[in-house]
Amino acid sequence: MYDVIVVGARCAGSPLAMLLARRGHKVLVVDRATFPSDTVSTHYIHQAGLSRLQDWGILDRLVATEPPAMRHLTFSYTDIFLEGFADPIDGITEVYSPRRTILDEILVDEARKAGAEVVEGFTVTDVIFADGRAAGVRGRIGDGPEREFTARFVVGADGRNSTVAGLVGAEIYRSVPAACFVYYSYYDGLDWTFQHRTGFGQQQLGAWPTHHGQHLVAVMRRKERMREFRADVEGSFHEIIDQVVPELGEDLRANGKRAENFRAMAYPDNFYRRSAGPGWALVGDAGYHKDPFTGWGITDALKYSEVLAEKLHEGLSGSRPTDEAVEEYTKIRDAESNGTFELTCSLAELSLTPYYDSVFRATSMSPEYTTKFFGLIAGGIPGEEFFAPANLERLYEDVNMPADRRIVTRS
Incomplete structure (x- = not known):
């Protein structure tokens, strides 16, 4: 019997398994994929996420694969322009956008090195229950015979369409409709810095360097325009870039060479699922999912897998009831992620509310507050501090914002 079975071995599951194994717990990780393998992702890791990798002693290993550093x-946002970078967070002065074929393989390998057992190519078909508690999983590798593994605790780290969540009956208790769709691909021949540009007409361009000298280039539009987009994917893709940042559109046509097929991200609604129950928990996108607009998926997966690992250790070591400790993990996650969730859901509408328009417009006129903006985005400055009414009043005063444009509280 294992102490913990983790279903899903990517950015939430492998770190959780690694951290538990380092504490001496017997851990099994299963994943339907085999590694290295790719997955739909925009790859971005904020400074706050890189800080977790640094603390775990594996950031240097990622950096050694030579993902381009972004500083x-x-x-x-339409006519509001912000550029710069956050102050260092735990000494980290850059960000990276590694390919998932590289990042996930490192994380899986680190889980193995820590002592976790990893079974790849394993599809979970059922969660075993005993005395009303999750007690293991059933599944198979390919067309092989069904296998059964038992454990004291089961964790679903298997993404937004989590099989574990469905099998344990984890309901969604907070949901915000998804506003947009995303298409992206990888391009050779570009020499662009990080770009996150929302244009008129509710459309967005994102671009940043990744491994192999390539750039990930992504576009977003409102979901109601998806059929129109699909009628001519290549043409629509270029049309958005041409309209949002014409000079980048011109450069892409002249120098960019698409290296892979387009990938679509038609995300489900933003949600929180119940993420703790008798003998089970959910982590990563399985329990808490939001639009990719703010790029917080990987960073939150790393951050909250560490919180769950700590709470599971408390329970498994006998210092407190396991279910009680894991329930505390969900409360911490919900409280700490709420600001990011709300900001993401609002910005992903691709049109600023009067409140955000007022705040970001004033921010763009203040070098000091622009740095704070990037600190907010990077995870170094709490939203409660950035958006504090007293701080916004000072900002508006410093930049001489007209009185009728000053909004200090969300309506």
């Missing part, structure tokens, strides 16, 4: 970011 200058450009954001725009």
Whole structure:
């Protein structure tokens, strides 16, 4: 019997398994994929996420694979323009956007090195229950015979369409409709810095360097325009870039060479699922999912897998009831992620509310507050501090924002 079975071995599951195994717990990780393998992702890791990798002693291993370091970011919201970078967070002065074929393989390998057992190519078909508690999983590798593994605790780290969540009956208790769809691909021949540009007409361009000298280039539009987009994917893709940042559209046509097929991200609604129950928990996108607009998926997976690992250790070591400890993990996650969730859901509408328009417009006129903006985005400055009414009042005063444009509280 294992102490913990983790279903899903990517950015939430492998770190959780690694951290538990380092504490001496017997851990099994299963995943239907085999590694290295790719997955739909925009790859971005904020400084706050890199800080977790640094603390775990594996950031240097990622950096050694030579993902391009980014130290200058450009954001725009129609006619509001912000560029710069956050102050260091735990000494980290750059961000990376590694390919998932590389990042996930490192994380799986680190789980193995820590002592976790990893079974790849394993599809879970059922969660075993005993005395009303999750007590293991059933599944198979390919067309092989069904196998059964038992454990004191089961964790679903298997993504937004989590099989474990469905099998344990984890209901969604907070949901915000998804506003947009995303298409992206990888391009050779570009020399762009990080770009996150929202244009008129509710459309967005994102681009940043990744491994192999390539750039990930993504576009977003409102979901109601998806059929129109699909009628001519290549043409629509270029049309959005041409309209949002014409000079980048021109450069892409002249110098960019698409290296892979387009990938679509038609995300489900943003949600929180119940993520703790008798003998089970959910982590990563399985329990808490939001639009990719703010790029917080990987960072949150790393951050909250560490919180869950700590709470599971408390329970498994006998210092407190396991279910009680894991329930505390969900409360911490919900409280700490709420600001990111709300900001993401609002910005992903691709049109600023009067409140955010007022705040970001004033921010763009203040070098000091622009740095704070990037600190907010990077996870170094709490939203409660950035958006505090007293701080916004000072910002508006410093930049001489007209009185009728000053909004200090969300309506």
